Amino acid sequence: MRHGRWRFLLGALVxxxxxxxxxxxxxYAQAFWLSLTDWTGVAGEAQFVGADNYVRxxxxxxxxxxxRNNALLLVVVPLVTIAVGLFLASMLRTSSPRLGQGYRxxxxxxxxxxLVVIAVLWGFVYNPNTGLLNSGLRALGxxxxxxxxxxxxxxxxxxxxxxxxxxxxxxxxxxxxAAIEGIPRELFEAALLDGAGKWATxxxxxxxxxxxxxxxxxxxxxxxxxxxxxVVQVMTVxxxxxxxATEVIGxxxxxTAFTYGKFGYASAMGVALFFATLTLAVLALxxxxxxxxxxx
Amino acid sequence: MTMLETRPVAAPSLPTEKRPNPLPGLAMFCxxxxxxxxxxxxxxxxxxxxxxxxxxxxxxxxxxxxxxxARAWTAASIGRYFLNSxxxxxxALLLTMLLGSLVAYALARYEFRGNRAIYxxxxxxxxxxxxxxxxxxxxxxxxxxxxGTYAGLILVYTAYAVPFTVFxxxxxxRTLPSEIAEAAVLDGxxxxxxxxxxxxxxxxxxxxxxxxxxxxxxxxxxxxPLVLNPDPDRYVLAQGLAALSVxxxxxxxxSGLFAGLTIAMLPVLVAxxxxxxHIRAGMTAGAVK
Numbered sequence: 001m002r003h004g005r006w007r008f009l010l011g012a013l014v015x016x017x018x019x020x021x022x023x024x025x026x027x028y029a030q031a032f033w034l035s036l037t038d039w040t041g042v043a044g045e046a047q048f049v050g051a052d053n054y055v056r057x058x059x060x061x062x063x064x065x066x067x068r069n070n071a072l073l074l075v076v077v078p079l080v081t082i083a084v085g086l087f088l089a090s091m092l093r094t095s096s097p098r099l100g101q102g103y104r105x106x107x108x109x110x111x112x113x114x115l116v117v118i119a120v121l122w123g124f125v126y127n128p129n130t131g132l133l134n135s136g137l138r139a140l141g142x143x144x145x146x147x148x149x150x151x152x153x154x155x156x157x158x159x160x161x162x163x164x165x166x167x168x169x170x171x172x173x174x175x176x177x178a179a180i181e182g183i184p185r186e187l188f189e190a191a192l193l194d195g196a197g198k199w200a201t202x203x204x205x206x207x208x209x210x211x212x213x214x215x216x217x218x219x220x221x222x223x224x225x226x227x228x229x230x231v232v233q234v235m236t237v238x239x240x241x242x243x244x245a246t247e248v249i250g251x252x253x254x255x256t257a258f259t260y261g262k263f264g265y266a267s268a269m270g271v272a273l274f275f276a277t278l279t280l281a282v283l284a285l286x287x288x289x290x291x292x293x294x295x296x
Numbered sequence: 297m298t299m300l301e302t303r304p305v306a307a308p309s310l311p312t313e314k315r316p317n318p319l320p321g322l323a324m325f326c327x328x329x330x331x332x333x334x335x336x337x338x339x340x341x342x343x344x345x346x347x348x349x350x351x352x353x354x355x356x357x358x359x360x361x362x363x364x365x366a367r368a369w370t371a372a373s374i375g376r377y378f379l380n381s382x383x384x385x386x387x388a389l390l391l392t393m394l395l396g397s398l399v400a401y402a403l404a405r406y407e408f409r410g411n412r413a414i415y416x417x418x419x420x421x422x423x424x425x426x427x428x429x430x431x432x433x434x435x436x437x438x439x440x441x442x443x444g445t446y447a448g449l450i451l452v453y454t455a456y457a458v459p460f461t462v463f464x465x466x467x468x469x470r471t472l473p474s475e476i477a478e479a480a481v482l483d484g485x486x487x488x489x490x491x492x493x494x495x496x497x498x499x500x501x502x503x504x505x506x507x508x509x510x511x512x513x514x515x516x517x518x519x520x521p522l523v524l525n526p527d528p529d530r531y532v533l534a535q536g537l538a539a540l541s542v543x544x545x546x547x548x549x550x551s552g553l554f555a556g557l558t559i560a561m562l563p564v565l566v567a568x569x570x571x572x573x574h575i576r577a578g579m580t581a582g583a584v585k
Contacts, residue, residue, distance in 0.1 A: 008487035012398035023455035030432035091320040114516035116534040135353040270428040
């Protein structure tokens, strides 16, 4: 039996480990090394350049645009998505079960679509002449509000944000509803007996008890906001335009590597993105540790 | 708990609700419209002529143009992309579930030196952005001669889906009772047989949940094929649709593009309507774990 045990363990672990090392671990490790070189893809011709790539990043105005846009996405998308998600989830709590179920089905659907499908779809919606949005505004007599949403620098990033929020709200409604359903009914009844209004019930009962779920949501949405590649690459003009207004780090990296062939420089962008993601996760987990509310 | 402080209540007004507030109902309805309208609009537009799309975006088609769908499926190659996606995602999903459940089971139920190290090696990979690996990954795949092949895409998809699968199923296998496995061993089952005949069937709910999660993740994958799959004949659906939206835009075959978009949405919609409870449960469980 001992012999069989090791044979089974090797058979179970080795194939997955080989794939993991070859396609996941080794690329991650190589990326850190490449970011310190000026490699352009020719075998054996990577020169060690130290921190040069990182210094250049600091003076690369397009990359700084990308950092600014990702930072804006990181603030706006999670906040708006979680606010709308919590609002709708707490509304669903008091609605009739059948209606609530129906709404959940509809809300959740965009979560299943590929971001490419969503980006192509919203590209149509934002089309200045024939799009759903502008023609709808004109039909309502609000033609003055119509814009070339993706072509005007003032609106392009907002348009991207709206798409990201639209595509993720439903998922968080369902996630938050599940968390809210886990709260014992007596707490809501007690709050009602105590004369707590809707807002007091939400802020004093619901919110503290779904705090951990909200934190998880922040991490997930934050990571999605640091990405935003597919929507920007497929939907915006340029892509990343107009004039860098919707540039994101992932797009800069992709273009630097696979259009310009500056693989060392692109790797430095990847490392920067990695540290941003790491910081986000650590901050979110830390704030989660501090106060943990426990139900009697 | 401060929120439960008792306050003198004038009259228990609990059952006599005041006039129902219309705001919640209205808000929920509005978001449903915001969600559904663009999707319905795309489906309806896929039946219109180019002229109707350009001149009356909000109207219904005068007569449904099935030809748009046929054109998208054949001339615009959506059919081929669909098949490519099916092959790559189907194979990668099978391989991911097999390898992921084997690793999760071996790590969850066997004690040996290096067990924790291997577990954390897998789990840590979930916290790294794929963008970081992108450049070296391209050259790894190229050097193995797998660039632009089904096999290359399947192996890479699997490699990136296994960590979450291990993470999810590890805790699942831990919770399964050990008596059944022990009984099977006493009955003379080999380790492999215990896994495939006893433990795997017991883990079915977990396998379904993580399987749905993986399927959607892989089906919607865009970044990896964009970099690793440059051959237009082997484009997966997301990739093909993105390329199409550029080229059809130049040819202004809007109706064909709407049809392609609808074809890309349809299987997910059908699967969702059929399995919606499972899908929502599986995907939200993935986030909470």
